[in-house]
Amino acid sequence: xxxxxxxxxxxxTYERSKEAPVDELVFEAASKALKDAGxxxxxxxxxxxxxxxxxxxxxxxxxxxQDAAGSWGKDISTVEGDGTFGTFYGMMRILSGSFxxxxxxxxxxxSEGIMNLITNAMxxxxxxxxxxxxxxxxxxxxxxxxMKMSGATEEDFARVSVKNHKNAKNxxxxxxxxxxTVADVLKSKKIAEPLKLLDCSPISxxxxxxxxxxxxxxxxxxxxxxxxxxxxxxxxxxxxxxxxLSRAPALAEASGRAFKMAGIKNPLKDLDVAEVYDAYSxxxxxxxxxxxLAKEGGGKDLIRxxxxxxxxxxxxxxxxxxxxxHPVLVAGMARLIEAVLQVRGEAEKxxxxxxxxxxxxxxxxxxxxAHCVFIVGS
Amino acid sequence: xxxxxxxxxxxxxxxxxxxxxxxxxxxxxxxxxxxxADADITIKDIDAVVIGNMDHFEGINxxxxxxxxxxxxxxxxxxxxxxxxxxxxxxxxxAYYHVASGMFDRVLAIGWEKNSESDTTGAIITAFHPVWExxxxxxxxxxxxxxxxxxxxxxxxxxxxxxxxxxxxRLHALNNPYxxxxxxxMKGMEVDKLVELLVTSEQNQMLAYPLRMSDMCPRTxxxxxxxxxxxxxxxxxxxxxxxxxxxxxxxxxxxxxxxDWDFNQTMGDAAKKVFAKAGIKDPLKEIDLCELYLxxxxxxxxxxxxxxxxxxxxxxRLLWDxxxxxxxxxxxxxxxxxxxxNPIGATALLRxxxxxxxxxxxxxxxxxxxxxxxxxxxxFGGCSWADVMLLSSKKPA
Amino acid sequence: xxxxxxxxxxxxxxSGDAAQPFRWSVGKHGSKFxxxxxxxxxxxxxKCPKCGRVYVPPRMVCGRCWAQMDExxxxxxxxxxxxxxxxxxxxxxxxxxxxxxxxxxxxFVKLDGAxxxxxxxxxxxxxxxxxxxxxxxxxxxxxxxxxxxxxxHFAVL
Numbered sequence: 001x002x003x004x005x006x007x008x009x010x011x012x013t014y015e016r017s018k019e020a021p022v023d024e025l026v027f028e029a030a031s032k033a034l035k036d037a038g039x040x041x042x043x044x045x046x047x048x049x050x051x052x053x054x055x056x057x058x059x060x061x062x063x064x065x066q067d068a069a070g071s072w073g074k075d076i077s078t079v080e081g082d083g084t085f086g087t088f089y090g091m092m093r094i095l096s097g098s099f100x101x102x103x104x105x106x107x108x109x110x111s112e113g114i115m116n117l118i119t120n121a122m123x124x125x126x127x128x129x130x131x132x133x134x135x136x137x138x139x140x141x142x143x144x145x146x147m148k149m150s151g152a153t154e155e156d157f158a159r160v161s162v163k164n165h166k167n168a169k170n171x172x173x174x175x176x177x178x179x180x181t182v183a184d185v186l187k188s189k190k191i192a193e194p195l196k197l198l199d200c201s202p203i204s205x206x207x208x209x210x211x212x213x214x215x216x217x218x219x220x221x222x223x224x225x226x227x228x229x230x231x232x233x234x235x236x237x238x239x240x241x242x243x244x245l246s247r248a249p250a251l252a253e254a255s256g257r258a259f260k261m262a263g264i265k266n267p268l269k270d271l272d273v274a275e276v277y278d279a280y281s282x283x284x285x286x287x288x289x290x291x292x293l294a295k296e297g298g299g300k301d302l303i304r305x306x307x308x309x310x311x312x313x314x315x316x317x318x319x320x321x322x323x324x325x326h327p328v329l330v331a332g333m334a335r336l337i338e339a340v341l342q343v344r345g346e347a348e349k350x351x352x353x354x355x356x357x358x359x360x361x362x363x364x365x366x367x368x369x370a371h372c373v374f375i376v377g378s
Numbered sequence: 379x380x381x382x383x384x385x386x387x388x389x390x391x392x393x394x395x396x397x398x399x400x401x402x403x404x405x406x407x408x409x410x411x412x413x414x415a416d417a418d419i420t421i422k423d424i425d426a427v428v429i430g431n432m433d434h435f436e437g438i439n440x441x442x443x444x445x446x447x448x449x450x451x452x453x454x455x456x457x458x459x460x461x462x463x464x465x466x467x468x469x470x471x472x473a474y475y476h477v478a479s480g481m482f483d484r485v486l487a488i489g490w491e492k493n494s495e496s497d498t499t500g501a502i503i504t505a506f507h508p509v510w511e512x513x514x515x516x517x518x519x520x521x522x523x524x525x526x527x528x529x530x531x532x533x534x535x536x537x538x539x540x541x542x543x544x545x546x547x548r549l550h551a552l553n554n555p556y557x558x559x560x561x562x563x564m565k566g567m568e569v570d571k572l573v574e575l576l577v578t579s580e581q582n583q584m585l586a587y588p589l590r591m592s593d594m595c596p597r598t599x600x601x602x603x604x605x606x607x608x609x610x611x612x613x614x615x616x617x618x619x620x621x622x623x624x625x626x627x628x629x630x631x632x633x634x635x636x637x638d639w640d641f642n643q644t645m646g647d648a649a650k651k652v653f654a655k656a657g658i659k660d661p662l663k664e665i666d667l668c669e670l671y672l673x674x675x676x677x678x679x680x681x682x683x684x685x686x687x688x689x690x691x692x693x694x695r696l697l698w699d700x701x702x703x704x705x706x707x708x709x710x711x712x713x714x715x716x717x718x719x720n721p722i723g724a725t726a727l728l729r730x731x732x733x734x735x736x737x738x739x740x741x742x743x744x745x746x747x748x749x750x751x752x753x754x755x756x757x758f759g760g761c762s763w764a765d766v767m768l769l770s771s772k773k774p775a
Numbered sequence: 776x777x778x779x780x781x782x783x784x785x786x787x788x789x790s791g792d793a794a795q796p797f798r799w800s801v802g803k804h805g806s807k808f809x810x811x812x813x814x815x816x817x818x819x820x821x822k823c824p825k826c827g828r829v830y831v832p833p834r835m836v837c838g839r840c841w842a843q844m845d846e847x848x849x850x851x852x853x854x855x856x857x858x859x860x861x862x863x864x865x866x867x868x869x870x871x872x873x874x875x876x877x878x879x880x881x882x883f884v885k886l887d888g889a890x891x892x893x894x895x896x897x898x899x900x901x902x903x904x905x906x907x908x909x910x911x912x913x914x915x916x917x918x919x920x921x922x923x924x925x926x927x928h929f930a931v932l
Contacts, residue, residue: 001480021802023632024835027843041841052440053433053460057797059505060432060462063761067632067838073647076629077468080433080458081442089457089472096478097380113797121439121795126401126788233455238446253453365443370456398785437790499866508799509809510832510923511894517866520881524858531907585864586881587902632838635831635883635892639858 004091005225006376007101007218008037008211009337014175014325017111018205022056023068025207026107030069033103033209038222045099045217046075050086050106050329054118069105082277083208083333084362084372088231090212100217104210108327110203122366124239135279135366136200140192142245142367143282147194149246150285150297154194157281158185159303161198161323164278167310168320170349175204175325185281199281201326208333210340226340226376229357230262233372240367251290251361251371259292262375264357268293268314271375272355273342275335277363278321284308287361288316290371310352318342318350332362332372339376380478382773384612384619387417387605388731388740393558393719396494397599402436403448405601406490409724410450413486413603416740417616421450424605425482430460430469431491431723434501449488461629462505463673463759465489466602466726470755470767473606474622483611489724490601498597498722505760511634518673519594521634523586526676528639530588533691535679537588541576542697543678544592544717545569550704551714553744558598558719593675600721602728609773620734620769623752624655627765637762642684645756645764649685652766656774658752662687665768666750667736668702668710669729671758672717678702678710681758704746712736712744726757730767737771804833807847812926813919820889822846831889832923850888852913854929857883857892859905880905884929886913896928904931 010032012018012025020028026049034040049069051061058064062078069076075098079086083106090102119135146152162182168174185198211221218225234257236250237243255267264270274293278284285299293314294302302308308316317323319338322331339358341347347355357377364370389412391397397405406429414420427449429442438444442451442458449456461468466489473487499517506512529535548564549572551557564572576582582590606622607615628644628651631637649661658664672678679693687708688696696702702710713732716725733753735741750771757765801809804821811817821833825840829848837844859882868875880897882905898914899905911929919925 019800019802021800021805024802027836054439054795057504057795057799058508059434059501060460060760062461062629063505063632064507065632066629066761067834067841068836070841072630072838072841073628075627077459077472077627078461080460081440085457089459089475092479092481093475095380095480096475098475098478109800112799113795117795118439121437122443124444125437125790130788233457234453235443235446235451235456237452238444242447250453254455365440369443369446398787497867500868503868507832508797509801509805519864520860520862523860523862524881524883527860528858528907583864586860586862589860630838632834633832633891635894636838639883 002095002214003227004094004212004214005218005227006210006340007213007221007223007225008033009340010036011173011208011334011337012206013173014204014206014327016175016202016204022107022109023065026065026105027068029207029209030103030105033211036223037211039220041070043101043220044070044103045101046093047071048086048090048102048104049076049078050083051078052080052329054121055108055113055328057113065107070103081364082362082372083330084336084360084374085233085364087210087333087336088233088372091228091231094212094214100214101220102212104212105207106330106333107207108330109205110328111205115203136195137192138240138366139280140195143194143280145246146282146286150300152285152300154186155182156285156300156303157199158182160278160281160284161185163309164317164321164323167318167350168324171319174320176202177320177324195280201279201322204325204327206325206327206330208330208337210333210337226343226378228374229377230258230375231373232257233370235370238369245367248286248290248368251287251368254371255291255373258373258375264375267291270357271314271359272357273318273352274314274316274359275319275338276316276361277332277335278317278323279326281323283368284316315352318347318352335362336360336374339374343376343378381480382609382621383474383477383606384621385604385734385769386607386612386616386619387413388734389413389416390556390602390728390731391600392556393598393600393721395558395596395598397492402438402490402492403445405492405599406445406488407448409490409601409603410448410486410488413605417605419615423484424450424454424486425484426476427451427454427456427486427488428469428472428476429456429458429488430465431489432460432462432465434504435498435722436492436495450486461760461763463722464726464757464763464765465723466728467730467757467765467767469727470604470730471625471627471765474625477606477608484605484607487604487606487727488601489727491721491723492599493597493722494599507633519589520586522674523589525639526588529676529680532640535694537577538573539679539694539697540588540593540675541573543675544576545572546703547711547715547717550712550744551718554713557714558596589674595673595716595720598719598721600719600724602724602731604727604731618738618740620737621773623768623770623774624652625767626651629760629763631761634761642681642762644762645681645758646684648764648766652768656768661685662708665708665752665754666748667733667746667753668708669713669733669753669755670710670715671726671729671756672711672715673720673758675717709746712741712746726765729755729757733769737769802835804835808833809921813921816915818850818852818886819847820850822848828890829888830891831886831893848888850886854884854886854911856907856909856911857885858907861900861902861905884911895926897931898928899931
């Protein structure tokens with residue numbers, strides 16, 4: 001397969017509420033990504049935007065940002081899902097032979113709508129929606145089942161929150177950088193048992209962009225690409241009642257394919273750093289198991305041993321992860337950008353020394369129904 | 379380099395004003411089942427799925443996730459793409475790129491809508507900027523009415539010309555058992571007589587000058603699915619293939635107020651790009667058939683000009699000279715087009731599927747007599763956005 | 776919330792009055808425009824530093840040039856009809872939830888000094904007056920709140 005790499009990355013800061021409208025956020029992220037790549041909009045062959053009509057409160061939400069994304073006179077399309085899925089599509093458009101470069105942008109203004117209503121609308125209107133279920137209450141069901149299956153405890157989940165909020169102190173873009181203790185998490189406000197406030201990611205505003213290029217397209221830019229070594233995505237069933245919520249078979253499938261492409265046999269050893277989609281604290285150990293970093297039920301042991309802390313065997317979420325900023329749709333792309341920065345050795349205070357191979361992970365749908373996994377390397 | 383891509387199967391539901399007998403997922407499944415049967419494959423043969431619709435018509439968030447059981451995407455890669463009216467073509471283009479990338483051999487493209495579940499005009503208005511255009515927009519109809527009135531003003535085009543497009547689409551639809559609007563009363567009547575009736579009948583309500591009820595597309599419940607396959611795999615899957623010769627789109631505009639109403643620039647630019655890629659120099663001569671996203675009658679005049687099928691103001695001539703009728707030089711919309719069925723998220727994908735079937739000679743009563751080597755399919759929507767795909771009976775060089 | 780309607784044994788679930796409230800940011804360009812409209816009945820566009828086009832309503836990016844725009848220029852409250860129609864069909868107005876009264880004149884108006892048009896209502900439904908190229912003038916609301924509807928409609932001159 002032809003090589004595709006990420007040659008430029010850009011992110012806004014992530015905040016609880018930004019005054020700029022979505023087009024200005026997209027313009028900022030796209031400008032930063034092009035500057036980072038060492039090029040300009042004239043070097044971009046085609047564009048993918050990532051947006052969602054419910055989160056934007058607008059039909060054809062991508063209409064708001066076509067100009068800011070540089071659409072004029074270019075092929076452009078819109079993915080409604082996490083930014084990792086949008087990036088995957090942007091990459092396929094290069095592999096098709098039609099384009100040498102793709103700009104992918106994503107944006108979120110969680111502050112403008114009401115999260116509970118928006119995520120309630122992803123549930124089936126006939127049988128489930130009227131119960132008031134939303135992203136958080138469904139996650140609580142999953143957390144409880146996962147605890148039963150794995151033996152993980154609320155303390156284990158609290159350790160994830162402590163680790164990631166501490167890591168966020170090294171990330172100037174993060175929204176929630178905090179020194180907290182396990183006790184702080186355990187006594188934080190109850191949201192939906194067993195989840196407390198500090199187990200939950202915040203509502204966030206922000207935007208991100210990546211510039212993709214094949215070997216030919218990369219020559220247009222001053223910067224050198226970080227190559228995509230493997231990528232795959234997969235969706236589980238929809239109805240929560242059809243799924244084994246305590247396991248993540250779709251993640252196992254997606255990561256398995258991505259590892260195979262990248263020639264990774266033992267992910268815990270072969271990866272140098274991972275950025276995973278920890279929308280809620282319990283998800284992180286669950287995703288470890290889905291990705292084969294730990295055996296079934298063994299995610300908690302990686303947390304307890306400190307293996308995934310900075311300086312551990314495989315640091316996970318040096319950026320602070322999604323718990324420290326959760327611009328929905330952008331968050332997976334932010335993970336990918338962090339992975340790229342790590343491989344470049346440009347992650348500053350959050351740099352994992354000598355990182356050569358990194359994993360980035362995005363999710364879609366309730367309780368991590370679909371997963372997209374990227375492996376990037378030098 | 380990428381792989382060549384062919385369409386190997388197409389399926390659709392019967393397009394109807396309301397499908398209360400099925401929910402959305404079941405409606406999707408009908409189209410998927412039909413497309414798989416048409417390609418003579420099973421869901422196991424599908425490597426990835428692309429789906430699209432417009433969220434606010436049904437009020438389902440994360441439709442890709444919600445649909446998986448009906449779409450056949452459980453434990454498969456699925457993404458949702460959505461771009462308003464062009465969604466169906468956006469889905470087709472995405473499936474094309476999936477296959478052309480070499481990452482997937484067979485990809486299922488799905489478009490659907492249950493417009494009966496909400497107020498279509500209200501949902502369309504929310505597409506426009508909440509601060510600048512939404513407070514006083516008149517929905518899609520008023521947006522198209524202003525374009526039509528300007529076009530009439532520019533070239534002396536009349537309401538009779540618009541009605542002639544409507545008559546063509548409705549007569550063609552009588553040959554399409556899947557079409558939503560079957561205006562049986564038109565059967566066997568003279569074209570001139572029908573045109574006269576449409577512009578004079580008081581029953582034909584004026585919606586927004588010059589658009590009457592008969593100039594508009596309906597709101598439809600329906601779904602469509604198309605199977606795309608890579609070279610090597612496609613030839614083994616089906617004996618009749620429709621190859622993707624070229625595709626392009628343009629979504630330049632954000633505000634309706636920025637549009638040059640004299641010329642459909644995005645449609646013109648996207649078509650020009652597609653023709654350049656495929657080496658088409660004289661579209662009227664070289665293209666054999668069109669399935670165009672014409673949501674209203676005057677699009678069948680003005681946009682033909684803008685795509686380069688004829689010069690400015692010559693749209694009516696193509697029409698009255700019967701060039702775009704079933705047995706003309708360039709049959710347009712043998713299916714009856716968007717004015718006869720409009721399940722919005724599926725509408726442009728229906729154009730692709732119908733165009734492919736004409737090349738494959740599978741169109742039954744609506745099959746054109748002439749040989750179809752090149753068939754053009756378009757999508758229109760957004761803020762005057764255009765998505766275009768050219769299909770060919772021959773594998774592109 | 777779950778009102779059930781029966782129709783030939785086929786049921787439907789209604790969303791009832793469920794609404795999704797939003798609070799959209801206008802941004803600094805738009806905020807200036809709306810504040811000037813509200814406080815001074817003055818209208819402004821923003822000019823592209825590259826192509827020189829004046830955009831109304833103002834926004835930050837010129838799509839054609841992909842350039843940031845920051846230069847505000849005054850535009851007049853008079854202008855010209857670019858395209859128009861008379862809307863005669865009623866539909867549920869998503870802003871109010873009620874049927875919009877018809878008929879009404881409807882046009883895209885290019886204000887003098889601007890290169891782009893804004894959609895608005897007209898004071899006339901007379902086909903002889905509502906014409907491409909007709910001159911119009913903004914009629915402002917007495918009580919203005921900081922919205923495009925602070926222009927009540929455009930009067931056809």
